[in-house]
Amino acid sequence: MIPLLDWTRARSDRAGLVADLGAAVRGTGFFLLKNSDIDPDLRTRVLNLSDAVFALPEGEKEAVAISNTPHYRGWARPGVESLDETRGEVDTKQTFNIGYDLAPNDPRVGEPFRGPNQWPPLPGFREKMLAYYDAAQAQGVAILSLLAEDLGLPPDHFAPLFDAPLSALRLLHYPPATGAAGEIGAGAHTDYGAITLLMTDGEPGLQVRPRGGDWTDVPHVPGAYVVNIGDCLMRWSNDIYVSTPHRVLPPARTRRSVAFFVEANPDALVTALPGTGAAKYPPIRAADYLASRLDATYAPKVPT
Numbered sequence: 001m002i003p004l005l006d007w008t009r010a011r012s013d014r015a016g017l018v019a020d021l022g023a024a025v026r027g028t029g030f031f032l033l034k035n036s037d038i039d040p041d042l043r044t045r046v047l048n049l050s051d052a053v054f055a056l057p058e059g060e061k062e063a064v065a066i067s068n069t070p071h072y073r074g075w076a077r078p079g080v081e082s083l084d085e086t087r088g089e090v091d092t093k094q095t096f097n098i099g100y101d102l103a104p105n106d107p108r109v110g111e112p113f114r115g116p117n118q119w120p121p122l123p124g125f126r127e128k129m130l131a132y133y134d135a136a137q138a139q140g141v142a143i144l145s146l147l148a149e150d151l152g153l154p155p156d157h158f159a160p161l162f163d164a165p166l167s168a169l170r171l172l173h174y175p176p177a178t179g180a181a182g183e184i185g186a187g188a189h190t191d192y193g194a195i196t197l198l199m200t201d202g203e204p205g206l207q208v209r210p211r212g213g214d215w216t217d218v219p220h221v222p223g224a225y226v227v228n229i230g231d232c233l234m235r236w237s238n239d240i241y242v243s244t245p246h247r248v249l250p251p252a253r254t255r256r257s258v259a260f261f262v263e264a265n266p267d268a269l270v271t272a273l274p275g276t277g278a279a280k281y282p283p284i285r286a287a288d289y290l291a292s293r294l295d296a297t298y299a300p301k302v303p304t
């Protein structure tokens with residue numbers, strides 16, 4: 001149901017990979033991707049640095065808390081986010097968000113989602129996270145080029161719309177389940193962006209709920225990314241591609257994952273792609289679409 005695709009086919013069997021990808025994104029909207037272009041050593045460094053940031057003393061995490069800035073960057077303690085907007089539950093996960101990096105004096109600072117990142121005092125953290133951000137964005141754009149072919153568009157259709165992106169690198173840390181009533185690692189949700197590239201540590205918990213189906217575990221294939229379509233690309237494709245609800249159950253042991261949300265440039269106009277039929281939705285700027293979704297995620301659910 002969730003196919004395992006081999007990225008090396010992008011060079012050796014491109015038409016075959018385009019066909020398999022096209023089927024996956026019209027089905028559950030989820031697939032596993034092995035042999036990605038992202039350096040395995042860089043992936044390991046990012047996961048280790050992620051452990052290090054969550055292990056910092058509370059005070060050092062507070063110094064880079066997401067609440068310090070309006071840009072959705074930095075550390076979020078458990079309970080700050082509630083991915084399932086329809087329920088009172090708050091997520092047990094901690095997260096650390098990194099965005100497109102701008103110098104504090106860049107003229108774009110002040111536009112929605114534009115700003116400097118907050119960096120914890122860990123050697124190599126900034127350098128490795130920014131290297132991973134660029135590598136993951138490039139991988140996302142490469143996947144989008146195959147999807148453009150799948151839709152009968154030129155392979156470079158998306159590239160200029162994703163070169164100064166809203167994309168977010170998110171480190172996640174789930175504590176072991178306590179058994180408390182209503183406990184959830186990450187509440188049921190769909191992703192907001194174009195494509196999500198997720199690396200996990202193999203600890204189970206991630207589940208998807210395909211249309212008309214039940215919650216199903218996402219298998220773990222060592223070294224493979226879990227890739228899924230987000231709501232923005234579903235809308236852009238005029239609902240040809242499918243963004244599927246997923247969640248993370250409270251894990252038996254500490255669970256770590258690293259999500260990269262591939263997003264478009266703020267000004268990219270999300271409007272039914274050529275050849276996808278009569279538009280079901282009005283055009284919207286990518287930044288306005290993201291703003292509408294993030295507001296719901298961070299709205300207070302519990303009295304503080």
Ligand SMILES: O=C(O)CCC(=O)C(=O)O
Nearest residue numbers: 172186191206248257259
């Ligand atoms: O941690 C995971 O496995 C999934 C996280 C997720 O779905 C998200 O952050 O959007």
Ligand SMILES: [Fe+2]
Nearest residue numbers: 189190191246
């Ligand atoms: Fe997600």
